[in-house]
Amino acid sequence: MKQISKRKRQAEMQEATEIRLCEPAPFIYFENGQIAVTDGSSVWLVIVTCEAMKATASPPEKSLRRLVRYAEFYRDLAAANIRRGEDLDGKVWVRESDVLAAKSSLGLDREHRSHLRERV
Template sequence: MSPFLRDENGHVAMTDGEKDWLVIVTKEALKAISIPPLADQQRLISHLPSFIEIALFKLEHGRAGEEDTIWIQTDDIQDWRQARTQG
């Protein structure tokens, strides 16, 4: 399934090798990933590798949502960036 926008949020299907997940990227997170702040299909697709990496980061830290979903919010982007600069 290709990434898509629905209700202002991005939706991305992914797997961690064991389980299938639906990654939901909030409108605010789409805007926060880079400048200028945009929340559109192009932004979702162009930053897809980063959103997948953030989702895997959340899984590694036990921060997945219910019903096989992983929500990515602005704070998750900040946490991921901070971890990358420290590691």
């Protein structure tokens, strides 16, 4: 029965349901960043690993500032993971491999990574 409801939720998600940021505000808990996202009926806790935050832009850092600045980027990665059914018990992880794959698909190789440098 749980599998059926998960499949139903995945089908509903694929109907172009918008995933958006919601409360609580982004925060750092131990080594990882956390943000909340919703589709209007469900809420997921997105756990952004320390390594994912460091891989997002130069210079590599794990900070609340970076988590907030790139919250929409992490939301989009989490939404893709949710659509693939990679959420578990209301949690979805954004890992370094997700960030690197997204940067690669955007064509952000070494010579273009400077565009992701944070502005002070």
